[in-house]
Amino acid sequence: MSGHARERLNEDFSNPVRLSLMGSLRAVDEADFKTLKETVGISDSVLSRHLSALEAAGYVRIKKGYVGKRPRTWAKLTSSGQEAFAQHVQALKEITGLA
Template identity: 85%
Template sequence: MIAHARDRLNDDFSNPLRLSIMGSLQAVDEADFKSLKEALGASDSVLSRHLSALEAGGYVQIKKGYVGKRPRTWAKLTSTGHKAFAQHVQALKEITGLM
């Protein structure tokens, strides 16, 4: 029996905000927390929670530092994150017939 494309969807990206985070990060080298927050319309706590979950899954790398005296947080996709997201998007395309 041939597996259906839905079997290749990544459950870690089933939350709309996580999917949005992954989509935003795949298009850039890295993004700062404030830019992600504004682009996605998420609160600090919700964005932080989802970034932490994606980091725990090995999909996102979080870097903390300073710009001048102000603390900053940056996020970027790992190579695992790029690959997993590409596979997820491919499965979505197959399911929706947008191949």
């Protein structure tokens, strides 16, 4: 690969909330909305906005359903999301000298 590692950073993950969401989802098969909200420490509206952006980019798959009579939303990384995030993290490691 040529060029500096910063050229391989993914702009979709430059926002700290999105970076946190991707990292949280990478650690699990899927996570429900409430768990993500509590893990990242953000409001419902902020979480919804950022999940929608990640879904539109093809990095996250959103699934809606019910547990009993209560509506639930789950999020899961797509395979392209896993790959894009791994490449972003690798570039960060190279930039910081941790690779």
